[in-house]
Amino acid sequence: MLSLSIKTALPGFSLDVTWEAGEKVVALFGPSGAGKTLTLQSLAGLVRPDQGRIVVAGRVFFDSARGINVRPQERRLGYVFQGYALFPHLSVEDNVGYGLRALARGARHRRVAEVMDRLGLGGQARRRPRELSGGQQQRVALGRALAVDPGLLLLDEPLSALDAPLRRLLREELMQIVSEWGVPTVLVTHDLTEAFQLAERIVIYDDGRVVQAAPKSELLSRPASAQVARLLGVRNILDGTVLKATPEIIQLRWRGYTLEAINSPSRGWLPPPGTPVVFFIRPEYVRLIRKDRPGPDPTHYMNRMEGRVVGQVDQGATWALSFAVDGAAPHAREAYDLEIEVPRLVHEMLEIGREHRWAISMHRGSIHVLPHA
Amino acid sequence: MPDLFPVWLSLRVAGLATLLTLAIGLPLAWALARRRFPGRDLLEAAVVLPLVLPPTVLGYYLLLLIARRGPVGRAFDAAGIELAFTWRAAVLAACVGSIALLIKAAQAGFESVDERLEQAARTLGRSEWGIFWSISLPLAWRSVVAGTVLAFCRALGDFGITLMVAGSIPGLTQTLPLAIYDHVQQNRMAEANALALLAVAGVTVLLMGLGRLARLRF
Numbered sequence: 353m354l355s356l357s358i359k360t361a362l363p364g365f366s367l368d369v370t371w372e373a374g375e376k377v378v379a380l381f382g383p384s385g386a387g388k389t390l391t392l393q394s395l396a397g398l399v400r401p402d403q404g405r406i407v408v409a410g411r412v413f414f415d416s417a418r419g420i421n422v423r424p425q426e427r428r429l430g431y432v433f434q435g436y437a438l439f440p441h442l443s444v445e446d447n448v449g450y451g452l453r454a455l456a457r458g459a460r461h462r463r464v465a466e467v468m469d470r471l472g473l474g475g476q477a478r479r480r481p482r483e484l485s486g487g488q489q490q491r492v493a494l495g496r497a498l499a500v501d502p503g504l505l506l507l508d509e510p511l512s513a514l515d516a517p518l519r520r521l522l523r524e525e526l527m528q529i530v531s532e533w534g535v536p537t538v539l540v541t542h543d544l545t546e547a548f549q550l551a552e553r554i555v556i557y558d559d560g561r562v563v564q565a566a567p568k569s570e571l572l573s574r575p576a577s578a579q580v581a582r583l584l585g586v587r588n589i590l591d592g593t594v595l596k597a598t599p600e601i602i603q604l605r606w607r608g609y610t611l612e613a614i615n616s617p618s619r620g621w622l623p624p625p626g627t628p629v630v631f632f633i634r635p636e637y638v639r640l641i642r643k644d645r646p647g648p649d650p651t652h653y654m655n656r657m658e659g660r661v662v663g664q665v666d667q668g669a670t671w672a673l674s675f676a677v678d679g680a681a682p683h684a685r686e687a688y689d690l691e692i693e694v695p696r697l698v699h700e701m702l703e704i705g706r707e708h709r710w711a712i713s714m715h716r717g718s719i720h721v722l723p724h725a
Numbered sequence: 726m727p728d729l730f731p732v733w734l735s736l737r738v739a740g741l742a743t744l745l746t747l748a749i750g751l752p753l754a755w756a757l758a759r760r761r762f763p764g765r766d767l768l769e770a771a772v773v774l775p776l777v778l779p780p781t782v783l784g785y786y787l788l789l790l791i792a793r794r795g796p797v798g799r800a801f802d803a804a805g806i807e808l809a810f811t812w813r814a815a816v817l818a819a820c821v822g823s824i825a826l827l828i829k830a831a832q833a834g835f836e837s838v839d840e841r842l843e844q845a846a847r848t849l850g851r852s853e854w855g856i857f858w859s860i861s862l863p864l865a866w867r868s869v870v871a872g873t874v875l876a877f878c879r880a881l882g883d884f885g886i887t888l889m890v891a892g893s894i895p896g897l898t899q900t901l902p903l904a905i906y907d908h909v910q911q912n913r914m915a916e917a918n919a920l921a922l923l924a925v926a927g928v929t930v931l932l933m934g935l936g937r938l939a940r941l942r943f
Binding site: 393396397398423424425426427428429430431433435437439440441450451453454496497500 | 851
């Protein structure tokens with residue numbers, strides 16, 4: 353169990369965050385410069401917050417009100433730095449054994465050998481960090497942090513320095529090590545895939561604040577605000593007006609059309625008619641309606657609209673289409689209203705490259721309405 | 726053949742001065758590189774002062790300090806140790822003249838060490854003292870050695886400060902540079918020549934060693 357509430361003012365930046373987590377692996381996710389690393393440094397005691405309180409597994413590390421600030425040496429945390437920060441002048445075994453000074457020589461050697469063995473670093477004991485591959489360096493950094501049997505493992509952008517294929521490989525390796533050793537972990541990342549693959553709970557940072565903290569399953573389907581949706585890389589974030597809201601559905605006005613979305617039952621949110629709202633639909637959930645299958649009756653397709661494909665980009669496995677909806681209302685900013693993503697095969701079979709006029713439909717279960725931030 | 730006493734005296738004075746310089750200079754260099762404290766800017770300026778002030782000015786103030794009735798001199802006098810106009814004064818003079826070279830070089834060395842390495846060591850439970858010896862110093866050693874060699878050479882060559890506080894007493898405080906001056910004044914050019922050549926050759930060898938060091942990798 354980890355609970356943290358800190359405030360720190362720096363020139364040009366202020367951090368003011370509060371979050372709790374009981375899960376094994378928590379990810380701090382957000383853009384660069386949002387305060388994630390500063391939070392990690394505060395957790396480790398490398399930076400002293402101006403005020404607040406940090407409690408890890410019942411131990412108070414920091415409490416400005418009571419004047420408590422445990423030294424980093426006594427917090428017993430494993431910190432894996434961005435770029436690993438291995439000691440370049442020490443061998444692999446001396447890196448791994450660096451935190452074990454308190455142990456007798458024999459015990460230290462046994463522990464180092466055990467850790468290196470578990471991490472598959474058996475033959476590398478005498479080598480220097482710069483002679484190792486990126487993956488081996490990651491394991492040495494993890495080994496050095498895990499050797500001291502830390503109560504909490506802190507990972508700062510562990511994979512950011514690597515190129516894409518290696519990154520995917522090491523992400524899996526990292527996930528395996530973290531779950532095998534069973535140490536509670538806080539992971540800092542600006543890579544959403546990394547956050548989703550490694551963590552159970554995600555705390556979203558933006559500009560020194562926490563904008564949402566939730567189990568990851570909740571995040572994509574129920575971002576707390578348009579801001580969160582944007583940080584999560586959600587496309588098709590749209591502005592509409594409420595026509596009618598019941599506990600089951602919300603009716604919206606958008607681009608002259610009336611759309612229906614399922615109201616989130618957990619929210620029980622009933623905005624009065626006329627309320628401006630933000631809603632989103634994922635590009636792969638917008639359906640193109642085939643002209644040869646118009647449906648048995650006009651109401652067969654939910655939220656049916658017509659318009660034109662005004663741009664298309666080949667993304668390899670998929671095509672991204674820019675779609676402009678026909679309607680009375682003029683276009684606000686962009687020349688299109690929706691992004692639509694279709695698999696390559698569908699793009700070929702429907703000959704979207706040649707046929708630009710389409711009708712589309714959106715299932716009301718895939719339209720997510722967000723309270724205005 | 727000139728009297729070689731000034732050579733041995735100079736080596737001994739410069740050697741001791743360098744040890745003193747390391748003992749005082751390394752902690753200062755580390756503090757300047759890593760700590761924020763009140764008066765840091767003042768200290769940083771004060772450290773460079775001996776490089777730019779006239780040696781006679783430095784010697785004058787040093788003499789005020791270590792003269793028998795000066796604040797430092799009195800304490801040593803009480804312990805039965807004389808400072809002014811002894812070889813000990815020559816050591817202090819050489820230290821004052823050369824410490825800036827060590828501090829600036831070592832400070833740059835400590836600053837070039839990735840601070841996260843020291844932070845990593847901290848999270849691994851190592852004390853600040855242990856981190857200095859196991860991380861900071863080994864990674865800054867090249868700069869520290871370079872600064873030490875430069876400081877030693879500068880200590881060997883000090884003239885003005887030494888003259889002010891230790892005098893030029895043959896057989897007692899007359900170091901190599903003072904002896905050369907003395908020989909020239911007395912028109913003993915052969916002796917002056919021999920000692921000067923010796924100084925040039927010795928320092929050149931030291932600096933060549935330094936150049937080789939710069940190309941070493943650990």
